[in-house]
Amino acid sequence: MSSPRRIGHLLRRHRGTLIATGVGVLLGCALHARLTPLCPEGAACIFGPPGVQPYVEYAEIPSFWAVYDVQRILHEVRSAFQHIVVYETYFHGRILTIDGALMITERDERNYHEMLAHVPLNYLPAAQRVLVVGGGDGGTVTQVVRHAAVREVVWVEIDELVVRTARRFFPKVSAGADDQRVKLAVRNAAHWVAEQQFSADGGGLDVVLIDSTDFNQAEPLFSIHFYASLKRLMSERSILCLNADSPQWGQVRLVQFVDRLTPLFRHVHVYQSFQPTYSSGHYAFIFASDTVHPTQSAIDWTAWDELLIDTRYYTPDVHYGAFMLTAQVGGVLRQPAPRLADVRSFWSAPRPSTSSAVPARPSHSD
Structure with missing residues (x-):
């Protein structure tokens, strides 16, 4: 079978997979464009589910951010002293933060x-x-x-x-x-x-x-x-x-x-x-x-x-x-x-x- 015919045969055979992949890429690009403004300039962000903003840890180091892929916010409250948030994450388990600073993760x-x-x-x-x-x-x-x-x-x-x-x-x-x-x-x-x-x-x-x-x-x-x-x-x-x-x-x-x-x-x-x-x-x-x-x-x-x-x-x-x-x-x-x-x-x-x-x-x- 000649090369052009072989390519055509492969395209027809895997048409469904190719269409699904193409749609996934387009949706991914659209989602990334929507979420990119949420990521600090110069930071490499890994985003969780659509619409869930990642947790960006407060840092005193210039040009450095720690960005956590967040599934959801489990709890958020402001006490008389500070802002307390509990996140659920895929890898680190639950995370406790106070005033934007990470206190503990279940993992470590x-x-x-x-x-x-x-x-x-x-x-x-x-x-x-x-x-x-x-x-x-x-x-x-x-x-x-x-x-x-x-x-x-x-x-x-x-x-x-x-x-x-x-x-x-x-x-x-x-x-x-x-x-x-x-x-x-x-x-x-x-x-x-x-x-x-x-x-x-x-x-x-x-x-x-x-x-x-x-x-x-x-x-x-x-x-x-x-x-x-x-x-x-x-x-x-x-x-x-x-x-x-x-x-x-x-x-x-x-x-x-x-x-x-x-x-x-x-x-x-x-x-x-x-x-x-x-x-x-x-x-x-x-x-x-x-x-x-x-x-x-x-x-x-x-x-x-x-x-x-x-x-x-x-x-x-x-x-x-x-x-x-x-x-x-x-x-x-x-x-x-x-x-x-x-x-x-x-x-x-x-x-x-x-x-x-x-x-x-x-x-x-x-």
């Missing part, structure tokens, strides 16, 4: 909450009293109450609507809110901490976790005055950990955190996590203590193993690796980053044969 919230809670608590396995500032989604509290020794979790959150929204749309994330050890105070944390200075029950905090936005009502929570007030409520052997920024894109802010905390605490260190849905995908926390050094203080990993806490992200290896920062970040912070040699005994310890067991603890002491 455990990365963040496990690293904020388990890193400090594993240095203090006998910690009994924990303060959580912010964290209205309940994820940090949920991880804290998995530690059996903890007797009380004081949870101070300014916006009750965030707590209620999370309990309705993120029940697994906020499950810890139902634990009897959790005492929720719907208060401005700056005011609450100031009042505790004069309360007989205000002190004795073993671990303090700040899980907060850094804008609007939360700005006072990132001041040296607030940190100093918190320290007066902390026990002698205690740890403060807080969420910071990207080690790659937020280095100026990291330096600010370290500079504010260094006059107050003997040991101030940055540690990191892989957080795909936060700016740059690389996130950091601050660890501060007078008595606990993150790579020289011992951890009883046997005690951790006995807790039988199922984690998605956190492991003993990840714990120490989180403090191993890049040369660039160490230079910006003007302090040498810890090295593997600092925890040599941990890495060289014989590994148990069972997958559920955990390596022996380091022999370093304070």
